[in-house]
Amino acid sequence: MSRRLWFLAIALLTLTLCALLRAPSLRAQDSKVMGEVKLQGATSVEKDAGVWVDGEYVGYVKELKGNKKLLLLPGKHQITARQSGYGDFVREIIVEPGQVQTVSVKMSLLPGATTPKVTSELKLTIQPPRAAVFLDGSYVGHAGELGGSVHSMLVSPGTHHIKVELPGYRTFETDVTLLAGQKSEVKTELVKGSIEQADSEIKKSQ
8 A cells, every 4th residue: 555545544544533532522512402391291181192393293291201302492382282172282482402391281171072972982003102193184192092902982983084193104094984882993003114204184283
């Protein structure tokens, strides 16, 4: 190897090592730029409410902590919480760099919200359980609260459209037709895909 190539190799190695040594400090600096938002709910209704930030679904209240904690860029953001049979909880917040703030989520029952007198039972067993579930275009909860051994939902007899969405996964859609008193179950595991493949339901802010 010529002297010139030798010096070039040494220079490239030095630059690479410098970049690696600087990476941790850059990550630490990035974490100081972000602000953390903690969401609190007094009852299971609030704790299981789905959360949208600036129109994007991020999960449900009680899971947004630890490695799923809600870190946002400084500035103004809109927090929206949704739960079936309840009015949307909407809060405008200002996020400061490196600061932690707590938002108490409070849900209010919609006037006249009742269960149909004649019903069918629908269970949804879906992975991942944090996915958002929509019934006939309306958000009804995250998958984890609508399936398993004890969870299900009561719906009116007839044909219903089910849509399941989660950022980073392909949208799942299906139709079910239920008779009065019938029990039915929908099982699926979402396929990983691009976050850009999320449909409008999961992105809408209103």
